[in-house]
Amino acid sequence: MNKYQYKDRDYINDILKNNKFTSKFYSTELKLLARHYRELGGSEEEIKNKLHEFCKNGMEKYNPAIHYRIINNAVSHGMNEHNKIVQIDNIVVSLPEINYIDRLDLPHEYKRVIFTLLVLQRLLKKYLEIKDGDIKSKEYYFGGYKNYRDLVSVAKISFDKRKKSKIKNIHDLVRLLHDKEIVEIANNGNIKLLFMYDIPSDDSEGIIVKDYNEIGYYYDLYHGENRVKKCESCGIPIKQSNNKKKYCNPCARNINIQKTVDNRKFKSSLK
Numbered sequence: 001m002n003k004y005q006y007k008d009r010d011y012i013n014d015i016l017k018n019n020k021f022t023s024k025f026y027s028t029e030l031k032l033l034a035r036h037y038r039e040l041g042g043s044e045e046e047i048k049n050k051l052h053e054f055c056k057n058g059m060e061k062y063n064p065a066i067h068y069r070i071i072n073n074a075v076s077h078g079m080n081e082h083n084k085i086v087q088i089d090n091i092v093v094s095l096p097e098i099n100y101i102d103r104l105d106l107p108h109e110y111k112r113v114i115f116t117l118l119v120l121q122r123l124l125k126k127y128l129e130i131k132d133g134d135i136k137s138k139e140y141y142f143g144g145y146k147n148y149r150d151l152v153s154v155a156k157i158s159f160d161k162r163k164k165s166k167i168k169n170i171h172d173l174v175r176l177l178h179d180k181e182i183v184e185i186a187n188n189g190n191i192k193l194l195f196m197y198d199i200p201s202d203d204s205e206g207i208i209v210k211d212y213n214e215i216g217y218y219y220d221l222y223h224g225e226n227r228v229k230k231c232e233s234c235g236i237p238i239k240q241s242n243n244k245k246k247y248c249n250p251c252a253r254n255i256n257i258q259k260t261v262d263n264r265k266f267k268s269s270l271k
C-alpha cells in the first residue's frame with residue numbers, strides 16, 4: 001500500500017513543506033494541491049496560478065508551453081467537488097472485537113488476517129463515507145484483486161507453499177474461513193464478513209491502527225507475538241529482525257541524518 005493511502009492531508013503537507021514535488025508523480029501531486037487550494041476557497045484562476053508558481057519552483061525543466069496541460073488537468077480535477085481530501089488518521093478496533101478474534105479456533109497468524117480484514121473493511125467504509133458523504137450500505141463485504149493483494153501484504157502473512165500444506169495461499173485460507181462460517185464466499189468472488197455481524201458495538205479503544213502498512217503487526221504487538229515491538233521514537237509496531245533494531249525505517253533514517261548533522265557540527269566546532 002502506498003504510504004499516503006487514505007492520508008491525502010499528510011501527503012499535501014509533505015508536498016507543501018518540501019515546496020517542490022516529492023516524487024515523479026507530478027500529476028497526482030498537482031491534483032492534490034488543486035484540491036487543497038479549492039478547499040481554501042481559491043477560484044479556478046487562483047488555483048491555476050498557484051500551480052504554475054509551484055511548478056516553476058518545483059520542476060527542473062518547467063516549461064509552461066508543455067506543462068499547461070497537466071496543470072489544467074489538475075485544476076479541473078480540483079474544481080470538481082467530488083474529489084475530496086481524504087484523511088483517515090487511524091482506525092480503532094474495540095475490545096469486544098479483539099476478544100472475538102482471540103477466541104476463534106484458529107492459529108495466531110490466521111487471527112491476524114481476520115484482524116487485518118476488519119481494519120481494511122473499516123478503512124474502505126470510512127473512505128466511501130468521506131467520498132459520498134453518507135454510508136450507503138450496512139453490509140460488510142470485501143473483495144477485488146487489489147484489496148486481496150493489500151490484505152496479504154499488510155496482514156504480514158506468509159504461506160507454506162509446500163505440496164503437503166493445506167493452506168498455500170489467501171484463497172485457500174478464505175475457503176477455510178468459509179468452512180468455519182467466519183466469512184461467506186459470495187457468487188461474485190467477494191466475501192461477506194459474517195463475523196462483523198456478531199460483534200456487539202462498543203466504543204472502547206483496544207487497538208488504534210495508525211500505519212496501514214503494518215496492520216498485522218498491531219495485532220502481534222498487542223499479544224506480544226512474533227517478535228514485534230514498538231518503534232522507540234514514533235511507536236508504530238516493527239518486527240525485530242535483530243536485537244539491536246529499535247526504530248522503524250523512517251525514524252532510523254531521520255535519526256541517522258541528525259547524527260550526521262551533529263557530527264559535522266561537532267567537527268567544525270573543533271576547528
Ligand SMILES: [Zn+2]
Pocket residue numbers: 231232233234235236247248249250251252
Ligand atoms: Zn518510528
